Amino acid sequence: MSTQTPCSGPILEIDKLSISFFSRSRENAAVSDFSLSIRSGEAVGLVGESGCGKSTVALGIMQDLGQNGRIVGGSIKFKGCDLQAMSATELRKIRGNEIAMIYQEPMASLNPAMRVGEQLIEVPMIHDTVSRSEAIRRAREVLIDVKLPDPERILRSYPHQISGGQQQRIVIAMALMSKPDLLILDEPTTALDVTVEAAVVDLVRELGAKYGTSMLFISHNLGLILETCDQVCVMYSGEAVERGSVEDVFDAMRHPYTQALFRSIPLPDADKISRPLVAIPGNFPLPHERPPGCNFGPRCTYFEPGNCDSHQIPMASVTNQTAHTTRCVRHDAIDWEADVASDATGSQAKVGDVVLRIDDLKKYYETASNSLFSRDNKKVIKANETLSFEARESETLAIVGESGCGKSTFAKVLTGLESATGGKIYFDERSIEKIPIATRDKETVGQIQMVFQNPFDTLNPSMSVGRQIIRALEVFAVGSNDKDRRHKMLELLDLVKLPRSFAERMPRQLSGGQKQRVGIARAFAGGARVVVADEPVSALDVSVQAAVTDLLMEIQREQKTTLLFISHDLSIVRYLSDRVMVMYLGHVVELGDTNQVFAPPYHPYTEALLSAVPIADTSVEKNHIVLDGEIPSAINPPSGCPFQTRCHWKQAVQDNLCEHEVPPIRDLAPGHQVKCHLSTEKFAEMTPVIRLAGE
Amino acid sequence: MEPLSWGTIVGLILWRLLPVWLALAILLSVSAFYKRRLGLYGKLYDSPIGLFGFSLVAFWVFVGLFGAFDLIITHDPLTQISGMKNKPPGTAVASASSDDFGYYLLGGDNLARDVFSRVVKGAWIVIQIAPLATLFAFMVGITLGLPAGYFGRRLDVALSFLSNLILAFPVILLFYLLVTPEVIATGLPSYMATVLFIFPIIFSAILLNSRFHTRPKLRTPLLVVVLGLFLWLYTSLISEPGSAIQILPKFVDLFDISGGVLVVFVSVVFVNAPTVFRIVRSLALDIKTRDYVAAAQTRGEGSWYIMLWEILPNARGPLIVDFCLRIGYTIILLGTLGFFGLGLPPESPDWGTTINGGRKLLSIYLHPALPPAFALLSLVLGLNLLADGLREESLKD
Numbered sequence A: 001m002s003t004q005t006p007c008s009g010p011i012l013e014i015d016k017l018s019i020s021f022f023s024r025s026r027e028n029a030a031v032s033d034f035s036l037s038i039r040s041g042e043a044v045g046l047v048g049e050s051g052c053g054k055s056t057v058a059l060g061i062m063q064d065l066g067q068n069g070r071i072v073g074g075s076i077k078f079k080g081c082d083l084q085a086m087s088a089t090e091l092r093k094i095r096g097n098e099i100a101m102i103y104q105e106p107m108a109s110l111n112p113a114m115r116v117g118e119q120l121i122e123v124p125m126i127h128d129t130v131s132r133s134e135a136i137r138r139a140r141e142v143l144i145d146v147k148l149p150d151p152e153r154i155l156r157s158y159p160h161q162i163s164g165g166q167q168q169r170i171v172i173a174m175a176l177m178s179k180p181d182l183l184i185l186d187e188p189t190t191a192l193d194v195t196v197e198a199a200v201v202d203l204v205r206e207l208g209a210k211y212g213t214s215m216l217f218i219s220h221n222l223g224l225i226l227e228t229c230d231q232v233c234v235m236y237s238g239e240a241v242e243r244g245s246v247e248d249v250f251d252a253m254r255h256p257y258t259q260a261l262f263r264s265i266p267l268p269d270a271d272k273i274s275r276p277l278v279a280i281p282g283n284f285p286l287p288h289e290r291p292p293g294c295n296f297g298p299r300c301t302y303f304e305p306g307n308c309d310s311h312q313i314p315m316a317s318v319t320n321q322t323a324h325t326t327r328c329v330r331h332d333a334i335d336w337e338a339d340v341a342s343d344a345t346g347s348q349a350k351v352g353d354v355v356l357r358i359d360d361l362k363k364y365y366e367t368a369s370n371s372l373f374s375r376d377n378k379k380v381i382k383a384n385e386t387l388s389f390e391a392r393e394s395e396t397l398a399i400v401g402e403s404g405c406g407k408s409t410f411a412k413v414l415t416g417l418e419s420a421t422g423g424k425i426y427f428d429e430r431s432i433e434k435i436p437i438a439t440r441d442k443e444t445v446g447q448i449q450m451v452f453q454n455p456f457d458t459l460n461p462s463m464s465v466g467r468q469i470i471r472a473l474e475v476f477a478v479g480s481n482d483k484d485r486r487h488k489m490l491e492l493l494d495l496v497k498l499p500r501s502f503a504e505r506m507p508r509q510l511s512g513g514q515k516q517r518v519g520i521a522r523a524f525a526g527g528a529r530v531v532v533a534d535e536p537v538s539a540l541d542v543s544v545q546a547a548v549t550d551l552l553m554e555i556q557r558e559q560k561t562t563l564l565f566i567s568h569d570l571s572i573v574r575y576l577s578d579r580v581m582v583m584y585l586g587h588v589v590e591l592g593d594t595n596q597v598f599a600p601p602y603h604p605y606t607e608a609l610l611s612a613v614p615i616a617d618t619s620v621e622k623n624h625i626v627l628d629g630e631i632p633s634a635i636n637p638p639s640g641c642p643f644q645t646r647c648h649w650k651q652a653v654q655d656n657l658c659e660h661e662v663p664p665i666r667d668l669a670p671g672h673q674v675k676c677h678l679s680t681e682k683f684a685e686m687t688p689v690i691r692l693a694g695e
Numbered sequence B: 001m002e003p004l005s006w007g008t009i010v011g012l013i014l015w016r017l018l019p020v021w022l023a024l025a026i027l028l029s030v031s032a033f034y035k036r037r038l039g040l041y042g043k044l045y046d047s048p049i050g051l052f053g054f055s056l057v058a059f060w061v062f063v064g065l066f067g068a069f070d071l072i073i074t075h076d077p078l079t080q081i082s083g084m085k086n087k088p089p090g091t092a093v094a095s096a097s098s099d100d101f102g103y104y105l106l107g108g109d110n111l112a113r114d115v116f117s118r119v120v121k122g123a124w125i126v127i128q129i130a131p132l133a134t135l136f137a138f139m140v141g142i143t144l145g146l147p148a149g150y151f152g153r154r155l156d157v158a159l160s161f162l163s164n165l166i167l168a169f170p171v172i173l174l175f176y177l178l179v180t181p182e183v184i185a186t187g188l189p190s191y192m193a194t195v196l197f198i199f200p201i202i203f204s205a206i207l208l209n210s211r212f213h214t215r216p217k218l219r220t221p222l223l224v225v226v227l228g229l230f231l232w233l234y235t236s237l238i239s240e241p242g243s244a245i246q247i248l249p250k251f252v253d254l255f256d257i258s259g260g261v262l263v264v265f266v267s268v269v270f271v272n273a274p275t276v277f278r279i280v281r282s283l284a285l286d287i288k289t290r291d292y293v294a295a296a297q298t299r300g301e302g303s304w305y306i307m308l309w310e311i312l313p314n315a316r317g318p319l320i321v322d323f324c325l326r327i328g329y330t331i332i333l334l335g336t337l338g339f340f341g342l343g344l345p346p347e348s349p350d351w352g353t354t355i356n357g358g359r360k361l362l363s364i365y366l367h368p369a370l371p372p373a374f375a376l377l378s379l380v381l382g383l384n385l386l387a388d389g390l391r392e393e394s395l396k397d
Helices: A054-061 A088-094 A116-127 A132-145 A151-156 A164-176 A194-211 A222-228 A246-251 A256-263 A407-415 A442-447 A465-475 A482-495 A500-504 A512-523 A542-559 A570-576 A604-612 A654-660 A680-685 B006-016 B018-033 B039-046 B048-068 B115-151 B153-168 B171-179 B181-186 B188-197 B199-212 B216-238 B259-287 B291-298 B303-339 B351-359 B370-395
Strands: A012-022 A027-038 A043-047 A069-078 A099-102 A182-186 A214-219 A231-236 A239-245 A316-318 A321-326 A354-368 A378-392 A396-400 A422-427 A448-451 A530-534 A562-567 A579-584 A587-593 A620-622 A665-669 A672-675 A690-692
Touching (some): A027 A214, A054 A214, A099 A164, A116 A132, A116 A164, A222 A246, A231 A246, A256 A542, A354 A407, A407 A448, A407 A530, A442 A448, A448 B291, A512 A542, A579 A604, A587 A604, B039 B048, B048 B115, B181 B188, B188 B259, B199 B216, B199 B303
Parallel strands (some): A396 A579, A448 A530, A530 A562
16 A cells, blocks of 8 residues: 555654643643654664653654644654644554554453454455455464464454463554554563563564564663664653664663663673662653753763753764764763773672571462352362472572462462462471461561562552551551651661651652652561562663662661562573572472573573573673463463473473473582473583673 | 512522622632642632532532521521412512511412522431431441452352342332331331441441551540440430330430431431442452552551551542432432432421422422422532542542
């Protein structure tokens, strides 16, 4: 259809775009002076923290800004035609046909009341007015393209009958049905697990090459951008701050914000002792609080009063590189190669005695399809199977695994919200696995606490920060009277580096990182000795992640806490943990020191996980391992080894042993356990997944 | 004396309502001035629809209040003045002495009573009963809905079944059953009241205990005072000389509620509580999955603390909106009850009973039935608009 368009030029050309949202009281500039161009077949990444305006740009391209939003300046040209000048009918022809968009939540993009097939054939039937049978044929074709097994069954399914990864593939298939010229992907993999994400990213890249589709890839994940894009544009507070090829921006960044961003994410060479992360100081400015001059000025280490804050700063080409532009007036004056001024004084805390010993822990759930009537139709979900490990004082033990691996169930059993089906949990030599939280003594409850994942959910929105902490103190019977407890509460705020005046604030007045700090303060109210941190930073922006991670480790050092750090992000795990435990479908598949787990020999699942995690470092080479299929359901686990359905080492084991027998736990090295049938020779053959160039 | 013209009638009514206008003006201007500090109520002043609804409601509340102090009314609502039977609006009172107001502003009803004064006095009854009865319904609905949603399983199945059962029962039939002399003689309404009215006590007891059990020094006296007060009120409320339940001796019995009002309360609570139960239950189901609830669980909080202090405050938005709407329904229900001659005594000036009284001669005399009907309509409309405004504003940040 694209051949009929009279206009010509690059696929997309955005010139000095400004978008504002109007509320009752004021105009909020969401995007200002934003320029970008995408040539045919090119993939451009748009990266930035939440609230920086990257999604607004995407909506601006689709001309779908809602009632309050308006383009107040600049132009968006699609193949040379000005999108703003188009009528609603013309736009409708372009949307979904020539420009397609993929959103973050696959379930929200699919109509839950329509079969997948019906939704897919709608696209060609509306845009190309083809016959129904032709549309079905095309739908089947595109489903094969997105590598979905059994297309016939998928076409007949409703969206809720297929998994999240498959849903996102359907959404991609739907976007590709009309063979669009431009595909906008707005955080397409954020809601997916890492191994699934890797497969989807792979697919997107492959299809982009096959169809020659131009792509605008919006993400907060620098690693993903590196893997998918040719060009990248970094946004901060509504402006593009740096633009150029991926190599230029990643290796020779010329804007302080980009540099700060890279310093705050855990790259393979980061180390919590020698090269700690550097958090960006201060907070992201709200649209009406933007400073004069450079928006990043107040948080920038290179800030020069009088120069940086005197006038609006335009995008300028970096010397000798015309395709690389930056919005920094001092980009020629800054020494970009200078090392990080590290104030790291932290020393490795000495690991103490065993605090927590888990011995053969089992947690099964029973479900019945109908609890009232069928008595014998019960199914057993094995959420935790034979967990055994120890955790010592001042130690960080990372628990790694994707959704459904049983890590949250373990946290519930440990905190006493559920009681174990079998096995033992020894806390200071006392077994606590059968004691529900209601009958645990206050001391034990206060000593085993949790930090939760979602900062927007972790605090009760209708109680002030101070009262929530005081409540925790009351429950743990800390302090003898109100004055005591108030004093202790203020000390806890000091501990997490929040101003004392925050005690009176309501949670909605706090940013995500600040809320997470309050959550940490609350967890330490009862003098916690074991803290389970359930993905405590995964929902935060990268620049805030570093600060919260560092805080958590600092408190850990001071209080000699045992930290159980649950995460799926191997980069951060490598950075902060002493030992790592990898879980899959309720089983511990690998357990060992961080160095042991991150170097061969690996468990095949660990190997795949390592390969799947996107790393924002151009010097890193990875073995490319993409897992087939989805994580099996815990209700219906595979026979034998839980990982055998997706394992690519399976052929290396004789007699199909993997399908028949759960592998035994083997010691590969002192303290390094693996649950796998592979022979010692095969383990020795393994090569490192991640290699730094030059090594 | 000549009858008044329509213009004079309107003018005189507006003049009689002067205290209401003054109170409204003060309330609205003061609130508008401090609206940024008043939370959700202050935000109402940004929504024209919500503000209009609130003004209507406030108008009738003030009419009721001042009416109770005999400020607005022109005649006693029960006094019959001979010669005024079914007289049109603006008729002069023939036998008026110099102290009395000389006219029936909105005419006389079929028992020669002043329609205007009755509407004003009726407002007081409606304003008193409807919010209080709705509050009781909420107490019952919340006290049962929270555990049903939070614990789930069998308790949820049982309570939901019960609420569906009640919702399936024809409401009007239930009312007729409740006022049948044979049923009253068995003491059934009194026993139902005994059960339903105990919920606020249970509610406040667990509310306070769960919050303050960590501080026994504060908790114990607080509970003794509050519960003592509530129990006294409760026993005064349910103990009725001549009815099935007489616990309190006469001298400590604070007030006697006539059997009719008790029936009104019981039926309102009985009909509304299941709906409130379902709303609270579904809100609890949603909110219990939040991390702050999990955080409370991991620090070993009791279930009731979590339900009443972690879940309930965060369900307040939809509940406040529903409360406004439900007061409206209760007012209509009161009207319906009055219209059927159930509940309140026949001489009561409440709007439902008055409309019913005027109904019989409606084809000849419109004026006795129209004013209370209009009052009912405007108050319920105001409550609905207020609920709309609150909903709209609570969604905005």
